[in-house]
Amino acid sequence: MAGAPVKPTPLLKDELDIVIPTIRNLDFLEMWRPFFEQYHLIIVQDGDPSKTIKVPEGFDYELYNRNDINRILGPKASCISFKDSACRCFGYMVSKKKYIFTIDDDCFVAKDPSDKDINALEQHIKNLLSPATPHFFNTLYDPYREGADFVRGYPFSLREGVPTAVSHGLWLNIPDYDAPTQLVKPRERNSRYVDAVLTIPKGTLFPMCGMNLAFNRELIGPAMYFGLMGDGQPIGRYDDMWAGWCVKVICDHLGWGVKTGLPYIWHSKASNPFVNLKKEYKGIFWQEEIIPFFQSVVLPKECTTVQKCYIELSKLVKEKLGPVDPYFLKLSEAMVTWIEAWDELNSAGEDSNVPAKK
């Protein structure tokens, strides 16, 4: 209510892990130190396991390389991508926390229009702790933000909202463009700070970017699989997209919300558009079939857990996308392996079945 004291955002120090796929840039953690130092980090090294990642003093972290993943998952390690940032999803699996924030190592602290450093994590926590409104659009955006509410004509029965499963943050400076757009607009920068958070409506898909992303692992974790990318795979740069399509369809089915908008991070450098084009090439074709597929997915009522939804989805992927390319048969199997591995590491009652390494 206007004039009422603003409640401080809880830090969730013991309930949130930060997952980072490799750190090539030492400045990265230094820049985030004031915001990250009090959290536990899970670093998943995407490349050569013989290389050592240096983590500055003062951070609480665990680090996994390919050898660790192979050791922990055994043959099921096949579902985790190698030499690709998609490997980060291993970190979601080994975390024991309720919430995950994942960020790329070329994402720095952005400034808001008043030139103040943006605490991205705090905004993600706000987004995740307040409900979402997927069933009807609110024209003043997130009705739970200070100074906002539901507008005239918004049904009262929907004002409690639903639990928020995902908070998708955005990027100032280098926008998250595909290779063709990067090639055509090499100089375009995103300088528009849009001061909004909104719920993506039920039934609507969106391109989920993994650069600056938080989610409720207890709710949607098992669907946050970043697929098979990178080494030995015909495709890259669709890891987060794949997860986003699966997650959205499952959130819609289970009645949870996905928010997008604030917070911004500063995306410091554009990846090489030529390399990206090679990675994306097949995805650009395939997404024309994948998206109509996800738009038409109807999960049966019996799918009452994320795991059940995801296994059902894997069957549909095999059946409907298998004919597009044999890659989807492999991906469909990897989806099942992922769930098996998730359940193995996250079986009820157990709390420390993964030997962390520091």
Next chain:
Amino acid sequence: MAGAPVKPTPLLKDELDIVIPTIRNLDFLEMWRPFFEQYHLIIVQDGDPSKTIKVPEGFDYELYNRNDINRILGPKASCISFKDSACRCFGYMVSKKKYIFTIDDDCFVAKDPSDKDINALEQHIKNLLSPATPHFFNTLYDPYREGADFVRGYPFSLREGVPTAVSHGLWLNIPDYDAPTQLVKPRERNSRYVDAVLTIPKGTLFPMCGMNLAFNRELIGPAMYFGLMGDGQPIGRYDDMWAGWCVKVICDHLGWGVKTGLPYIWHSKASNPFVNLKKEYKGIFWQEEIIPFFQSVVLPKECTTVQKCYIELSKLVKEKLGPVDPYFLKLSEAMVTWIEAWDELNSAGEDSNVPAKK
């Protein structure tokens, strides 16, 4: 493309009418003079026809009061509300232009964060002239704005977009709240300038406010009926909501887009919440049934024009909402009368069958 010269927005002077439901406030037109003077105004007087509305010198306008509406429409005038701003839709009907901008007389020129006066009409024109993207969500909002584009993972086959039928603008200062929210938050003001325009996804309904609204009359005009409100009716303040639900369902069916966001106007004063509560009272109950009804409407393929869609919708309203209250039987009939009157005044080839009055 970044660095390319920005194309000026066409003024559409001969293609756009501004429709205003009554002007109680002489400051209103003076304040908008720099932006409105070059356009034709259609003023629809909502109250006592014996009262005279003073329009300052220099404006090109036509003015209709209840006597004019009765004279022009004859018995069909029954579909136009009396003593309620819903009467504005008569202005949509008598206009001969392609585009309509409608605005309330308590809406003034707002300022953007750089303290510059916002040319609301120019932004509406931008919104209407650029395509909409209802089939997939773009996380950087309107991809056709300068400095923005489609993000990675957005299907290329959808990047042409679809025609934009509606541009829904927002309000700084007094937010468009219902009476209960006004009563609970009497001091809340909207001071958040969200620098975004976005397409409301297909299949998602929204609360359309008539305070600051523009649309392509050639596309969607016949569905922009503001219903039966005010004098002799059991309900008020749902005129624009009703139009919004009908319009959105029909736009979804016919493949057109609805945008919301910029431009802002400055909404100067809150209407009386006690009066509003009386007007809204039944609507607050009814919307709990109306919205699920509109969410479930499926228009048959044979409905290939707005008129056909609207007549079909009127039948569904009678069938599905009639049992809620006899009001909806009357409204269903008025919807048919509205279309008949629209077609009478807008028959093909005729261009000046309405005697304007000045």
